[in-house]
Amino acid sequence: MKLFSKVIVFIVCLGLVLAAEDDQNKNNTSNATGEDGQPKADAPTEEKELPNGLCSTCNCDAAKKLFDCSSAKLYKLFNMTEWLTLNASGVATDTMLLDRNGIASVPQFPLLDVKILDLSHNNISTIAKKAFIGLSNLEVLDLSYNMLTSNNLIPEIFEGSYNPDEYLPLEKLRVLRLGNNQLHSLDQDLFEHMPNLEELSLVSNVFKVIDRLSETAIASVKTLRSLDLSYMELLSIPEYIFNAPQGLEYLNLTGNLLTTIPEALIYATHLKWLSLDENPIDNIQGDHVFPTLKSLEYLSLSYITPLKMIGRGAFSNLEGLKEVHICNNPEFSFFHADAFVRSDPDEPTRKIWPLVKKLYLHNNNLSTLDAQTLARWDNMDVIDMRVNPWNCDCQNQWLVETLLPQIEKTTPEIMNNVVCATPKQMAGVSMVDLEHKHSQMRCVDKYGNNPQNDGALLIGLLIGLLAGIPLTAALIMIYKRGCFGLVRRGPADFSRAFYSRATNDDY
Known part of the structure; x- marks a missing residue:
């Protein structure tokens, strides 16, 4: 009887355990599915639990x-x-x-x-x-x-x-x-x-010379649009390297050892952007000017320590120029008035200038800038002429009257440090102040002197001369008249006065 009772108790406990497990499974199912029996959106999936080391x-x-x-x-x-x-x-x-x-x-x-x-x-x-x-x-x-x-x-x-x-x-x-x-x-x-x-950069690989193999490799990329050959210590650019990549638009030659404008540029006919910064080019004139690059819009010639002059026609073949950087060249002192101008092929007597919108000339050694260097200063967006030893004379009067008002209208933040260096009496004077005061600057002579400063001296000399003439005449008359008796003549004076030499007829 006791054994039967134990069996009954065991069966009842087992039923309770099974019932509890069934309820738990139902709860898990209801948590993972909605009322329609479909899985809930936030139910964990096997894909989200994949490890990703x-x-x-x-x-x-x-x-x-x-x-x-x-x-x-x-x-x-x-x-x-x-x-x-x-x-x-x-x-x-x-x-x-x-x-x-x-x-x-x-x-x-x-x-x-x-x-x-x-x-x-x-x-x-x-x-x-x-x-x-x-x-x-x-x-x-x-x-x-x-x-x-x-x-x-x-x-x-x-x-x-x-x-x-x-x-x-x-x-x-x-x-x-x-x-x-x-x-x-x-x-x-x-x-x-x-x-x-389309874009290849070889910057700061020391080639020194682009050999035939390298030239062939670069020239074979016919789809090339951008080429960076900067800081490669290149002494020259192979003549035909740009012949095949006809679509080249961007060329960076900064930081090489080029002493002249590369002749190879003549084949880069679609070039839009060019930098020759930090190359030892001492002048751009005569036979060493830019070839015809009608599409070129951006040109930079900055940080060129030996550059001294840019001559006539230097940029005359760059008719599409819009932005020019010629900055931080400590020896650059001569900028020819006809550097940009070219003759109209249909009417040779007519002159044409590129429509430059931005011109950067800061930190050079320029003392003058000709008004005819560009035609439409009034249409420009940026003119930066800071930190140059400007000569404040009548030749640069247009800088005060025309250029500074344009700078003040477009980019007033770069008006500072436009200062006179010569003549010495104008040294340190701000050209901005001259513009605000509507000052008229005088001309200097070939010796660098201001003739207007000689006016007072000339007037003084004239007054002295006019006063000295009657005084001198009076002194001469006084002397001839014996100082009005104040000076007594001696016997010798009278004997010489009445003495005359005898002639031969008197004998």
Whole structure:
């Protein structure tokens, strides 16, 4: 009987336990589904619980489609398994930043939908062949500030997927930055897998000379629109390097060792932007002027220590100029009045000037500026003439009457430091003050003197002369009359007065 009672109790307890578990399962089901039996929106899904190791190491910004591993102390790139966690997470990545790490080599990337890849500021010296073949949408590749040399930067690195019309192209790549590496030459076929390359930067690679292989490589990029050859210590530019890339619009030659305007520019017929800053060019005149560049709008000739003069016709072939920078040239003292002007081909007697809107001439050694240098000063947006040793005489009166009011109207913030240096009596006087006072500046003579300052002296001399004539006459008369008896003559004077020499007839 006792045994039967125990069995009954066990069965009842087991029923209670099973009933409790059933209720719990029902509660879980009701929490995960709505009244219609469909899963609730906030119910956890298996996809959201997938691990993503890369996004725990780096910053994944889904809204900006950004994968940011900048300055993450990486010394090697992730392996294929780790890359797959990024793909599995479903985080879209347009921009991948892997800059400012210690990465020494670049293996082949997996299939990634990346448009911008930044590998700059690393220690990269080797890159695997076909390293970017999986990045079929890559548009911008930055490999600057690394340890790449001419021997290990080979064309096979940039091989893309097969295309029947192109040779294994990275067909969407538009921008390639190779600046600040250890390159001194380029493989002549380096860009053969980049049929649509538009922007190339080689800044701060010490080439010194663009050899035939490098010239062939650059000239082969027919789609090139922007080329940065700055700070490469170039002594010259090959004559035909711009012949093939007919669409070149931006050219940076800053910081090289060019002593004249490169003749190669004659083939850059579509150029719009040009910088020759920091080159040892001492003058632009005679045979060393700019070739015909009708599309050129921006020109900079600044920080050129030896530059002394810009002569007649220097810019006459640049009819499209809109912005000109000639600044911070400590020896630049002569700017010819006809530097910009050209003759109308249909009417040679008619003169034409470019419609320059911005002219920067600050921090030079200019003392004069001719009013005919440009035609429409009144239409200009910026005229910067600060920090020059201006000569405040009548030749520069137009600066006070015409130019300074235009500066005050357009850019009053750059009116300071327009100061007279000569003549010495005007040294330190603000030309702005002269303009506000409507002052008239005088002319100097060929010796640098102001004739108007001689007026008082001339008047004094004239008065002295007029007063001295009667006084001198009076003194002579007094002397002849013996000072009105004040001076007594001696016997000798009288004997000589009445003595006359005898003639021969008297004998």
